[in-house]
Amino acid sequence: DAGVTQSPTHLIKTRGQQVTLRCSPKSGHDTVSWYQQALGQGPQFIFQYYEEEERQRGNFPDRFSGHQFPNYSSELNVNALLLGDSALYLCASSLGLVRSVEQYFGPGTRLTVT
Amino acid sequence: GQNIDQPTEMTATEGAIVQINCTYQTSGFNGLFWYQQHAGEAPTFLSYNVLDGLEEKGRFSSFLSRSKGYSYLLLKELQMKDSASYLCAAPLDNYGQNFVFGPGTRLSVLP
Numbered sequence: 001d002a003g004v005t006q007s008p009t010h011l012i013k014t015r016g017q018q019v020t021l022r023c024s025p026k027s028g029h030d031t032v033s034w035y036q037q038a039l040g041q042g043p044q045f046i047f048q049y050y051e052e053e054e055r056q057r058g059n060f061p062d063r064f065s066g067h068q069f070p071n072y073s074s075e076l077n078v079n080a081l082l083l084g085d086s087a088l089y090l091c092a093s094s095l096g097l098v099r100s101v102e103q104y105f106g107p108g109t110r111l112t113v114t
Numbered sequence: 115g116q117n118i119d120q121p122t123e124m125t126a127t128e129g130a131i132v133q134i135n136c137t138y139q140t141s142g143f144n145g146l147f148w149y150q151q152h153a154g155e156a157p158t159f160l161s162y163n164v165l166d167g168l169e170e171k172g173r174f175s176s177f178l179s180r181s182k183g184y185s186y187l188l189l190k191e192l193q194m195k196d197s198a199s200y201l202c203a204a205p206l207d208n209y210g211q212n213f214v215f216g217p218g219t220r221l222s223v224l225p
Contacts, residue, residue, distance in 0.1 A: 004156070031211065033211065033212050035215075040122075040217075040218075040220075041217050041218065042118075042201050042203070042215030042216050042217050042218045043157070043201075043213075043215050044215070045206065045212050045213060045214065048211065048212055056206070056207075056212055058206075058212075090156065090157070094211050103159070103211065103213075104159075105156035105157050105158070106156055107155060107156050108155075108156060110154075
């Protein structure tokens with residue numbers, strides 16, 4: 001049973017550049033949520049995708065955008081990178097929009113902006 | 115709004131018992147979650163409380179008091195592999211799928 005997978009595992013970008021991170025949900029899941037986790041802090045909710053649409057969004061600027069594909073995989077795009085965007089980006093998957101007791105997280109992508 | 119607070123660091127000895135506290139203020143209540151996160155890894159689900167009281171699951175137990183906005187995670191018979199961050203989290207809404215997390219408590223288990 002394939003869990004949540006993310007790529008790449010590590011990434012180094014320069015301030016002002018754009019980055020795309022990818023996530024494949026756990027087998028059987030169709031909903032993907034993205035979180036940003038700065039060093040030493042808890043994850044912060046960015047947004048959630050279901051049926052290829054953004055369903056819920058946290059307090060993040062428009063520089064953060066996403067997409068979900070028909071196969072339920074998802075991308076997170078960040079434009080005009082800032083030093084403060086350096087963080088671990090986590091993807092979590094679940095089934096539908098019905099409450100689930102737990103979310104399954106991927107291993108994350110570590111983004112460093114220099 | 116949602117606000118969750120927990121101690122940032124704790125240290126305990128192998129074989130001991132440790133209690134990690136969490137206080138929360140949420141606009142609604144849809145349960146309280148605990149996750150474990152080893153350094154550089156994904157958070158993994160530990161427990162979920164929606165009613166007051168203690169939920170026991172092996173060496174780990176979680177307690178909730180809704181009237182006090184308080185929860186704790188109790189870890190018994192500590193092992194070195196329990197060294198990790200422990201995240202307290204509350205759902206953002208009644209769908210319960212997206213969370214606000216506390217800052218995490220980094221637990222170091224010493225021999």
